Amino acid sequence: MRSESTPVRGYGLTLYRDQDGHDVCGFLDGSPVLVPTRTEKTPEGRRIRFAEGKRELPQVGDIFCANSETAGLVRDALNEKFGRERDAVNAFRVVSANLSRRQRYLFLYVGIANMQTGSVDTVSFTLEAPDERVQRDGQAKFGRFVDALGLTEIADSDMLLGRAATMGGTGEARIFRRWLS
Known part of the structure; x- marks a missing residue:
């Protein structure tokens, strides 16, 4: 059978x-x-x-x-x-943070180093501006960046140094997210 x-x-x-x-x-x-x-x-x-x-x-x-x-x-x-x-490919560590005041604007320039390649890029945030919408957008973008770094508040830009996160997108379309190695 x-x-x-x-x-x-x-x-x-x-x-x-x-x-x-x-x-x-x-x-x-x-x-x-x-x-x-x-x-x-x-x-x-x-x-x-x-x-x-x-x-x-x-x-x-x-x-x-x-x-x-x-x-x-x-x-x-x-x-x-x-x-x-x-996320690992786009992971970065903050290597510098510098404030710059120009007229009625306050900018924060943050140097981020890619953790795999070591290449350094700069992201900027408008913290103060005469235009309320520009200031609000810049502060919101900075708030999302700080949140991705695992901070709830920041008193000094030096608190950013050494912190790590990851990002997606490029240029103005960057989206910062927490990264756990």
Whole structure:
């Protein structure tokens, strides 16, 4: 008597780069009916070919999970890992802080050194300005920066020195976040 094996059905996950160039893990297909059929060698390495019923999917995946809970945990864990790696690349330490008064403006220039490359960049904050909106925006931006450094209030700019954080975005679109090494 010959028994026929039943293929294991489950979820396929794939690793890819999103529109911003970030590594991401996502479901290849949201249905639990995928069956891994074979592995293929691609320029990115070995990938899994999946079938849905008798139809082979045009996309290839990287991970197969037999149940949705495991697939969700794996996806979340990989996306968290990728996020930590992005944060580490953008982690910085404050190396200088200088106040500058020009007419009725007060600026704070903060030197930040990338922790991986050592390259130094300067971010500036408008703390006082004759225009209330400019001052409010500058102080709000500085407040988010101070919060990312783990401070609740600041009495002297020297309190910033040696503090670390991470950031996303560039130029005026920078978003500062706490960073735990």
